[in-house]
Each structure stands twice: as structure tokens, then as C-alpha cells.
Amino acid sequence: MSGTAADKLADDLARAIIEGVFPPGARLDEQQLAQRYAVSRTPVREALRQLATTGLIEVRPRRGAIVTQVTPAQLEELFVAMAELEATCARLAALSMAPTERRRLQDLHETMGEMAAANDVAGFTDANQALHTLIYAGAHNVVLADWAAATRRRLSPFRRAQFRVEGRLPKSHSEHDAVVRAILQADAHAAHAAMLHHVTRVERSFEELCAESAASASA
Known part of the structure; x- marks a missing residue:
């Protein structure tokens, strides 16, 4: 279940980032995202991991996931x-x-x-x-x-x-x-x-x- 939920969430987050809902530099908090999209934190973590491989976000020590600037x-x-x-x-x-x-x-x-x-x-x-x-x-x-x-x-x-x-x-x-x-x-x-x-x-x-x-x- 979490794999499907994570894939959909990754698509939704990518769309939100591309459309500027989450601007460059914005911190993506796991708990807040889980509440916003009505999912548990497990698919949130997997979705963020997927997005990190695309370059849309960067996972930084002690700061978590940050939306990057893709020029x-x-x-x-x-x-x-x-x-x-x-x-x-x-x-x-x-x-x-x-x-x-x-x-x-x-x-x-x-x-x-x-x-x-x-x-x-x-x-x-x-x-x-x-x-x-x-x-x-x-x-x-x-x-x-x-x-x-x-x-x-x-x-x-x-x-x-x-x-x-x-x-x-x-x-x-x-x-x-x-x-x-x-x-x-x-x-x-x-x-x-x-x-x-x-x-x-x-x-x-x-x-x-x-x-x-x-x-x-x-x-």
C-alpha cells in the first residue's frame, strides 16, 4: 500500500513544486505533509526519497528536505x-x-x-x-x-x-x-x-x- 501511496504523493508533490506551491528554499516537513495529504509519514518519507533522486528537492542534515532551484x-x-x-x-x-x-x-x-x-x-x-x-x-x-x-x-x-x-x-x-x-x-x-x-x-x-x-x- 505504501508504495502506491508514495508514488502518488511523489507525483502530487512534484506538481506542487513545479507550480510554485512549494517555492525554492521551502522546507518540506514530514508531519505537515502527512497532514496536508492525509497519509502516514511512511509514504511521505518514500516520496521525498524519490523526489531527491530527481533533483527537485535536497535532503540536508538537521534541516530535512528542502526544495531546490532547478534553473x-x-x-x-x-x-x-x-x-x-x-x-x-x-x-x-x-x-x-x-x-x-x-x-x-x-x-x-x-x-x-x-x-x-x-x-x-x-x-x-x-x-x-x-x-x-x-x-x-x-x-x-x-x-x-x-x-x-x-x-x-x-x-x-x-x-x-x-x-x-x-x-x-x-x-x-x-x-x-x-x-x-x-x-x-x-x-x-x-x-x-x-x-x-x-x-x-x-x-x-x-x-x-x-x-x-x-x-x-x-x-
């Missing part, structure tokens, strides 16, 4: 690194995936199409991570897969936030379609280019969300 330049660097890592994974997956891996990728992609059509944000968000993980594994390069997964964890709150942009689900699925089609056709060059485009669109969607939040705050 636009730092985010851009992370997204550029993510795009290059994922594009390389897609290129290698196009060359290296076994037939069973390709079928699994295709099946998941088709299921995600149904989720996008039903506007199932929660299901699509979870499946999205699974799809990218399949591509990392399909590259058959453990070092590269580990780097991609670690970078993705750091960007996870920002990547998940993109799905709050209206109409993002079908667009994301369309971008995935180009990636998956290229991998299934063993077209390494097209897979690389399609994944670069996809991660760039993810970054732009997050920027649009931030702009909308800023406009709403100033209205």
Missing part, C-alpha cells in the same frame, strides 16, 4: 542529454531487438492508442514509462540502458507533467508511432530521428505547461 538552463541540459540517450537506444533497438521484443513493443503501443483515445491519462502515463523502458532494454546495451533510466528518473516529474497539457496524449502516441514503426522496420536512422523529435516535443509541452501556470498565476 531553465539545467532543465535544458537534462532534456538534451535525455534526447541523445533515448535516440541512441532507439537506433540500437531498431538493429538489435529480437522478434519477441518487437511484438511486445507493438502490442504495448497499440494498447496505448486505446488509452489515448479514451483520455486515460493515468494509464497512458504508466504505459509510457513501460514503452520507453522496453526500448532501453531493446538496445541490448546495459550501460546505455542504465544511463537512460537514471536520466529519465531525474526528469520524471517534468515528463509526467506534460500529460496535463490539453491534447497531449494523442500527440504523444503519434510521436511514439513514428518511433515504433521505425524500430519494427529495423530503420535505425529513422528511429533515432523520431525519438529525438519526440523528446524535444516532450520538453516543449512542459514549457507550455509552465507558461500556462505562470499566466494563470498572474491573472
Whole structure:
């Protein structure tokens, strides 16, 4: 139970931090968070541990969890690194995936199409991570897969936030379609280019969300 509660709480806290509810420098007190979100302190601790791996917060001795300042330049660097890592994974997956891996990728992609059509944000968000993980594994390069997964964890709150942009689900699925089609056709060059485009669109969607939040705050 605590794992599910912690995952949801981590998403809620990440959203609150991104939207400025908890500004940079704010201390996140475990007891206060437990009361605010009506949970026990156990999922709060786990949620804070998850957020610490993303760089959104920093756990300091005797001060606890502090919201950090993530600058636009730092985010851009992370997204550029993510795009290059994922594009390389897609290129290698196009060359290296076994037939069973390709079928699994295709099946998941088709299921995600149904989720996008039903506007199932929660299901699509979870499946999205699974799809990218399949591509990392399909590259058959453990070092590269580990780097991609670690970078993705750091960007996870920002990547998940993109799905709050209206109409993002079908667009994301369309971008995935180009990636998956290229991998299934063993077209390494097209897979690389399609994944670069996809991660760039993810970054732009997050920027649009931030702009909308800023406009709403100033209205």
C-alpha cells in the first residue's frame, strides 16, 4: 500500500513544486505533509526519497528536505542529454531487438492508442514509462540502458507533467508511432530521428505547461 501511496504523493508533490506551491528554499516537513495529504509519514518519507533522486528537492542534515532551484538552463541540459540517450537506444533497438521484443513493443503501443483515445491519462502515463523502458532494454546495451533510466528518473516529474497539457496524449502516441514503426522496420536512422523529435516535443509541452501556470498565476 505504501508504495502506491508514495508514488502518488511523489507525483502530487512534484506538481506542487513545479507550480510554485512549494517555492525554492521551502522546507518540506514530514508531519505537515502527512497532514496536508492525509497519509502516514511512511509514504511521505518514500516520496521525498524519490523526489531527491530527481533533483527537485535536497535532503540536508538537521534541516530535512528542502526544495531546490532547478534553473531553465539545467532543465535544458537534462532534456538534451535525455534526447541523445533515448535516440541512441532507439537506433540500437531498431538493429538489435529480437522478434519477441518487437511484438511486445507493438502490442504495448497499440494498447496505448486505446488509452489515448479514451483520455486515460493515468494509464497512458504508466504505459509510457513501460514503452520507453522496453526500448532501453531493446538496445541490448546495459550501460546505455542504465544511463537512460537514471536520466529519465531525474526528469520524471517534468515528463509526467506534460500529460496535463490539453491534447497531449494523442500527440504523444503519434510521436511514439513514428518511433515504433521505425524500430519494427529495423530503420535505425529513422528511429533515432523520431525519438529525438519526440523528446524535444516532450520538453516543449512542459514549457507550455509552465507558461500556462505562470499566466494563470498572474491573472
